[in-house]
Structures are given as structure tokens and as C-alpha cells.
Amino acid sequence: GQNIDQPTEMTATEGAIVQINCTYQTSGFNGLFWYQQHAGEAPTFLSYNVLDGLEEKGRFSSFLSRSKGYSYLLLKELQMKDSASYLCAVKRTYQLIWGAGTKLIIKP
Amino acid sequence: GAVVSQHPSWVICKSGTSVKIECRSLDFQATTMFWYRQFPKQSLMLMATSNEGSKATYEQGVEKDKFLINHASLTLSTLTVTSAHPEDSSFYICSARDLGDRGALNTEAFFGQGTRLTVV
Numbered sequence: 001g002q003n004i005d006q007p008t009e010m011t012a013t014e015g016a017i018v019q020i021n022c023t024y025q026t027s028g029f030n031g032l033f034w035y036q037q038h039a040g041e042a043p044t045f046l047s048y049n050v051l052d053g054l055e056e057k058g059r060f061s062s063f064l065s066r067s068k069g070y071s072y073l074l075l076k077e078l079q080m081k082d083s084a085s086y087l088c089a090v091k092r093t094y095q096l097i098w099g100a101g102t103k104l105i106i107k108p
Numbered sequence: 109g110a111v112v113s114q115h116p117s118w119v120i121c122k123s124g125t126s127v128k129i130e131c132r133s134l135d136f137q138a139t140t141m142f143w144y145r146q147f148p149k150q151s152l153m154l155m156a157t158s159n160e161g162s163k164a165t166y167e168q169g170v171e172k173d174k175f176l177i178n179h180a181s182l183t184l185s186t187l188t189v190t191s192a193h194p195e196d197s198s199f200y201i202c203s204a205r206d207l208g209d210r211g212a213l214n215t216e217a218f219f220g221q222g223t224r225l226t227v228v
Contacts, residue, residue, distance in 0.1 A: 033217075042114075042201050042219035043152070087151060095142075096217060100151040 002026045004099035006088060011105045012078055020073045020102045022088035030091040034062050034073045037085045037101065046073070046086075080106050110136045112204050114220025121192055121227055129187045129223045131202030137182035138204035142217065143175075146199040158185040192227040199224055 003025045012018040031050035035043035049064035061074040085101040111134040121127050139160045144152040156166045156177050164177035176188040189196055203217040
């Protein structure tokens with residue numbers, strides 16, 4: 001079966017760092033995506049990992065360990081606009097299998 | 109990134125009527141488009157995969173006669189919710205991949221803006 005787990009909700013302070021974890025068990029793996037979704041809007045692409053290691057892109061970084069079925073999204077220097085849901089998704093050939101998303105609440 | 113336009117962005121309809129949602133890839137060709145449904149505070153649920161020129165592939169539990177999908181061209185797919193009921197009220201999102209990226213593993217999905225459907 002397919003299983004992707006993320007924490008339901010996290011709270012962090014403006015200017016701080018937060019790490020959102022994602023664990024997965026899927027049949028087939030062609031990469032892992034992170035998307036950001038603001039309430040009432042469509043998801044927007046943040047990052048893609050297919051090889052083990054850390055990918056850094058500005059304030060956001062994403063890490064993947066295929067042997068552990070584990071990824072995390074690291075957000076630095078948090079801003080209020082980062083308040084959103086963060087979705088991890090595993091790609092199988094042409095389909096994406098989605099996690100339930102982590103709602104991130106940023107407090108001043 | 110590529111642009112996917114979804115229309116309308118929101119619609120309110122009466123129970124029993126049908127609603128059509130359009131998904132267009134504006135600056136690329138997409139042989140495959142995906143239709144998702146998202147209920148409040150839940151993740152995206154894939155409803156069907158729409159392939160240009162052929163019948164859509166529906167996920168288990170999705171009624172193909174209720175959610176009609178047509179993918180008549182490389183830039184347009186439509187989802188029609190027939191005989192809508194209040195329980196069909198949801199956020200519907202389409203996504204598409206660029207034909208030019210076929211075979212590439214890191215092809216991100218480009219999403220439309222989503223359609224908020226409210227059935228009263």
C-alpha cells in the first residue's frame with residue numbers, strides 16, 4: 001500500500017527555523033516533491049529530491065534519505081507569509097501520491 | 109514555470125444541476141492532466157487521470173458517470189460534475205505536465221488555480 005505521513009500541524013515563531021518531516025512507504029519511487037499551499041489556493045512547487053542529500057534553495061532546503069523513506073523540509077528565517085500548508089508528494093512514474101499536509105502556523 | 113489556467117475559480121450551483129470546469133495549459137502541451145478534489149483541512153485526492161484522445165482513468169471510488177472528463181486537445185481538459193449534490197461541494201484542482209518533459213523524472217506538476225464548488 002501507499003503511505004505518506006506528515007505532522008498535522010506545527011507552530012513556529014517569526015524569524016526562527018522549522019523542520020517539517022515526511023516519511024513514506026510506497027511501491028515505486030521516482031522522487032519526492034514539496035509543495036506549499038495557502039488556504040483556498042492551488043499548491044505551488046518548492047523542491048524536488050530524487051537522490052539522497054540536501055537541496056538548498058534560498059530560505060528553503062529539502063533533504064531525502066531513500067533508505068529510510070524519509071524527507072524533511074527546512075524553512076529558515078520564517079516570515080508571516082510562510083504560514084501555509086506544506087505537502088510532500090512521492091512520484092510514481094506519472095502520478096503523485098500526496099501526504100495529508102502539515103499546517104504551519106507562524107506567530108510574531 | 110508553465111501556466112495552467114482553471115476556470116471558473118468559484119461557482120455556486122443548485123442541487124441537481126451540472127457544472128463544467130475547464131483546465132487549460134496556456135504555454136505548453138499536456139498529454140496528461142490530473143484532476144484532484146480537496147476537502148477542507150485534507151490533502152489532495154486524485155480523482156482521475158485525463159489522457160488526450162482517450163478515456164480518463166478513474167481512481168477507485170470515483171463515479172465516472174458523475175464526474176465526466178473530456179480531454180479533447182493537448183491544451184484542454186474539462187471536468188463536468190453531473191447532478192451535483194451538496195456533498196460534492198469541494199475544491200477541485202487540475203494539474204498538467206509538459207509534453208516536452210515526457211520521460212523526465214523531475215517534472216513538476218503545474219497546477220491550475222482551483223475551483224471552489226458550492227452546491228446549495
